Amino acid sequence: MGLSTLRAQQPQTIRLLVVEDNDAYLYLIQKAFSSRNAVRWQLVIAHDDEEAIKLLFEEEKTDEPVPDLILLDWHLPDISGSALLRRIKAHEKLHRIPILVFSSSESVSDIHDAYDNHANGYITKPVGADVLAQIVETIEQFWIAVAKLPKAIR
DSSP states (O other), rough: OOHHHHHSOOOOOEEEEEEEOHHHHHHHHHHHHOOOEEEEEEEEESSHHHHHHHTGGGGGGOOOOOOOOEEEESSSSOHHHHHHHHHHSSSSSTTSSEEEESEEEHHHHHHHHHTTTOOOOEEEOOSSSSHHHHHHHHIIIIIIIOOOOOOOOO
16 A cells, blocks of 8 residues: 555544543643644543543443543542552453553652553653653554554443
8 A cells, every 4th residue: 555545544533531630731632632633533531530430431331432542640639540540451341441641740659550550551741742742643653553452342
């Protein structure tokens, strides 16, 4: 398949659940993903653990598709990102969804906790929008262009 054929195809749509309680940082995340052209990122936003749980577990009985990938803030208002990660990874139908922890913490114990509970990656939140854009590009290059995402079952 030639380059012109690839360009003529519609961009792949990837459903990304973003669990982030900081509205200012959420804006930067949305901006970074919306600027991508090779992939159409469909962002589903959960401002806290409660919204994430509702989206993932209570709406399980609906026909709404599950996320292809999850970007999870580690420090959430009510339950920790660690507890939410464990709950998702223990679920029969959701455990295969890749989860990238996205945290301001560089604590070794947080990083170990994330990987011990089957996070698929741990990314320290960058300060600037330019670095965030590079991270989003890297996520797209690896998780979409190189890796094969599992198809979740509802």
